[in-house]
Structure formats: C-alpha cells, structure tokens
Amino acid sequence: MHDGPHDHETVLEVEAPRVKFGRGAIAEVGPEAAALGLRRVALFTDRHVGRLPLVERARSSLRAAGIDVAEFDAVRIEPTDTSFREAAAFALDARVDGYVSIGGGSVIDTAKAANLYATYPAPFERYVNAPLGDGAPVPGPLAPHIACPTTSGTGSECTGITIFDFEAHDVKTGIASRRLRPTLGIVDPDATRTLPATVVASSGFDVLAHALESFTAKPYTQRLRPLTPQARPLSQGANPYSDLACVEALRVLGEFLVRAVEDASDDEAREAVMWAATLAGIGFGNAGVHVPHGMAYAVAGLVRDFVPRDYDVDHAMVPHGMSVIVSAPAVAKFTAIAAPAKHRRVATLLGADAAHDDEVGDALAGALARLMRATAMPSGLRALGYTDADVPALVEGAFAQQRLLGNAPRAVGREDLTALFAAAAAYW
Numbered sequence: 001m002h003d004g005p006h007d008h009e010t011v012l013e014v015e016a017p018r019v020k021f022g023r024g025a026i027a028e029v030g031p032e033a034a035a036l037g038l039r040r041v042a043l044f045t046d047r048h049v050g051r052l053p054l055v056e057r058a059r060s061s062l063r064a065a066g067i068d069v070a071e072f073d074a075v076r077i078e079p080t081d082t083s084f085r086e087a088a089a090f091a092l093d094a095r096v097d098g099y100v101s102i103g104g105g106s107v108i109d110t111a112k113a114a115n116l117y118a119t120y121p122a123p124f125e126r127y128v129n130a131p132l133g134d135g136a137p138v139p140g141p142l143a144p145h146i147a148c149p150t151t152s153g154t155g156s157e158c159t160g161i162t163i164f165d166f167e168a169h170d171v172k173t174g175i176a177s178r179r180l181r182p183t184l185g186i187v188d189p190d191a192t193r194t195l196p197a198t199v200v201a202s203s204g205f206d207v208l209a210h211a212l213e214s215f216t217a218k219p220y221t222q223r224l225r226p227l228t229p230q231a232r233p234l235s236q237g238a239n240p241y242s243d244l245a246c247v248e249a250l251r252v253l254g255e256f257l258v259r260a261v262e263d264a265s266d267d268e269a270r271e272a273v274m275w276a277a278t279l280a281g282i283g284f285g286n287a288g289v290h291v292p293h294g295m296a297y298a299v300a301g302l303v304r305d306f307v308p309r310d311y312d313v314d315h316a317m318v319p320h321g322m323s324v325i326v327s328a329p330a331v332a333k334f335t336a337i338a339a340p341a342k343h344r345r346v347a348t349l350l351g352a353d354a355a356h357d358d359e360v361g362d363a364l365a366g367a368l369a370r371l372m373r374a375t376a377m378p379s380g381l382r383a384l385g386y387t388d389a390d391v392p393a394l395v396e397g398a399f400a401q402q403r404l405l406g407n408a409p410r411a412v413g414r415e416d417l418t419a420l421f422a423a424a425a426a427y428w
C-alpha cells in the first residue's frame with residue numbers, strides 16, 4: 001500500500017536501444033549476426049523491398065559470414081493477426097535461431113510477432129494488449145533480432161511494440177513488451193533514396209507524431225507508482241530522457257521534412273529525417289504516444305476504399321503516418337491547454353510562434369496543417385473517404401485504445417473524441 005506523496009511515480013527508467021546508423025551500415029549485418037551466435041536466420045522483407053540493392057547487400061553480408069538464410073517476403077503492409085500467424089508458422093517451420101528484418105514498420109513488426117509466437121507458441125490472444133487480448137507477459141527472452149528500417153518512419157527498430165489489425169474486431173491493436181525490442185537496429189539511410197514522396201511524407205509524419213505525442217504525454221510523475229518495479233510500463237509518460245530525443249527529432253523535422261519529401265536526391269534531408277525517426281523511436285519507446293495514435297487505429301481499421309498513391313498494395317488502406325497526422329492538428333488544440341509550455345516548444349520547433357497560452361493550440365495546429373499541405377497529405381478525414389455518419393464508429397474504435405488515451409495530458413471521453421473527429425474532417 002502506498003499513501004501520501006508516495007502514491008505518485010518518482011522513478012523513471014531509461015531503456016536505450018542499441019542502434020547502428022549511417023550509410024553502408026547494412027554491410028555489417030552478417031558480422032553482427034555471427035557475433036550474436038546465429039547460424040540460420042529468418043530474413044523478413046516484402047516483395048517490393050526484397051528487390052532493393054540494400055537487401056542484396058544484406059544477403060551477401062550474411063552469406064559471407066556463413067549464415068543460412070530462410071527468406072520470407074510475404075509480409076502484409078499494415079499486417080493483420082492472420083498475416084502474423086502465417087509469419088510465425090513460417091519461422092517455426094524454418095527452424096531458425098534468429099531474425100533479420102529489412103523494411104518498413106510492417107516488416108519489422110511482423111518479425112517481432114513471428115519471433116514471439118515461434119519462441120513461445122500460444123493462442124494468438126495471449127500476448128495481445130488488453131482488453132482485446134489477455135495482455136499476458138512474454139515468458140522469457142526471444143531469439144536475437146536485427147531490425148533494419150528502410151523507411152524513415154516507425155522507429156520500430158527501437159521499440160518493444162508491434163502493431164496489427166485485429167480482423168475480428170476491425171481495429172488496430174498491438175503487443176507491448178521489452179522482450180520484443182530488437183537486439184540491434186541497423187539504420188542505413190541509403191534505402192530512402194528510392195522512396196516515393198508519399199511514403200516519405202507519410203512515414204515522416206509518423207515520426208513527427210511520435211515525437212509530438214511523447215513530448216506532450218502525461219508526465220511520468222503524474223502517474224501512480226506501480227506496485228512492483230516489474231509492473232512499471234514501457235510507456236511511462238513524458239520524462240526528461242524521452243524529451244531530449246523528441247525535441248531534437250522535432251527540430252530536425254522542422255528543418256528537413258519538406259525538403260526530404262520534395263526531392264528524392266536530397267541525401268542530406270532524407271538522412272536527417274531517418275535520424276529523426278530513430279530519435280523519435282527512442283523517445284516514444286520510453287514515453288508512449290497518445291490521442292492521435294489512438295484515433296489513427298480506428299481510422300486505419302475502418303477504411304473502406306481509400307488506396308494511397310505510391311504504395312504497392314492491392315487492398316484499401318490508410319498508411320499509418322497518414323492515419324495519425326489527420327487527427328494531430330485537432331488534438332493539438334485540445335491538449336495544448338493542459339501543457340501549454342510543451343506545445344509552445346513544439347510550435348516553435350515547427351516554425352510557428354504564439355505569444356499567449358491560449359494561442360498555443362491554434363499556432364501548433366496551424367504549423368502542422370501547413371506542413372501537411374506542403375507535402376500533399378490529405379486535408380483531413382473527408383479526403384480519406386469518411387463522412388459525419390462514420391464518426392460514432394470511429395469514436396468507438398478510438399475509445400477502445402484506453403492505454404493510449406490514458407497517456408494524454410488530459411482526460412479524453414467519448415464526447416471529446418466525437419468533437420475531435422468532427423474537427424479533423426478538413427483543415428483547409
């Protein structure tokens with residue numbers, strides 16, 4: 001039992017992922033796998049990424065290190081419980097002792113799930129976040145996993161989180177455990193040269209949202225202290241360590257995001273955005289995101305017929321970063337009054353100024369909308385095919401994300417979500 005001032009959290013935990021960053025880093029995947037004692041790895045990619053020279057360099061590096069490779073390129077973009085199960089079945093069958101994933105967040109997340117279910121087979125719901133799943137802890141360490149992102153987005157190489165579309169429930173949810181964090185991230189910006197503008201923009205806004213939400217999350221000191229040290233969650237709320245990474249990520253994005261989207265040959269800008277993605281991954285891996293991501297899982301899960309430009313997909317889907325950023329300006333206005341100083345800092349880093357506390361939300365929302373417009377993002381939910389009639393279903397989907405909503409700097413009820421989805425219909 002705690003009482004008095006000890007009811008509140010006073011301790012933060014720093015989880016620093018191991019990351020290699022820089023051009024040419026992918027060539028070190030073989031020696032790194034060998035150093036981890038691996039002999040036969042499952043290599044996860046998707047059909048598009050699998051054809052990139054970067055993946056060929058990884059294959060030859062693994063071969064040169066004497067490591068067998070079983071390749072799985074059937075990763076679904078925006079994975080589902082079904083596609084996770086298929087990937088786990090492949091990994092079990094292939095009798096591998098480690099994992100290498102090369103691709104966007106979908107690929108890295110699929111490798112995390114395959115590693116989990118191949119190492120500790122269980123009914124699928126067992127490890128899935130409550131309330132949709134049992135939220136059971138991962139029983140022990142997983143096999144080593146080297147994650148190599150090819151989009152400057154998710155930061156999944158830094159986190160212990162994997163996200164998927166739970167088909168039976170029509171909503172995105174995830175599995176969260178320190179054990180899911182890759183053993184090593186190898187971030188080689190070379191891959192970003194071939195990325196189409198829409199992919200850079202969408203994944204770039206995912207990065208921006210990670211940094212914005214982690215920085216403005218409810219501070220860890222406003223949470224209740226967990227009953228045991230082991231119960232301290234991975235997403236512990238805003239804290240001085242994640243703030244460092246988030247501020248720098250936002251500064252870099254404010255300077256380079258538009259350039260990186262506009263010009264594929266702008267190596268400096270594309271490398272900078274990739275670095276921001278890694279930093280933001282460190283930030284949100286330690287703090288956690290909140291309302292825009294909670295709303296995004298409903299937006300992505302309820303998609304009807306939106307098919308994005310520049311994505312190699314044969315099904316309707318809203319790219320993750322797009323599904324997040326369409327709500328971010330509306331949420332910024334809503335959360336700014338709870339943490340005006342932090343929102344002002346973000347607005348400044350993105351090139352907007354606000355003199356008074358009651359102007360901060362509008363200033364930040366305006367800065368976000370300007371960046372979205374400059375990078376040809378949808379102007380809001382209407383551009384993704386949603387109408388007012390969809391709001392109740394969107395609200396229910398977002399309201400189910402209590403873990404994320406609880407990380408917001410102020411309480412978020414159904415009526416708030418209704419107003420937020422309405423405000424996110426169109427920004428210009």
Ligand SMILES: [Fe+2]
Pocket residue numbers: 154206210293320324
């Ligand atoms: Fe995200």
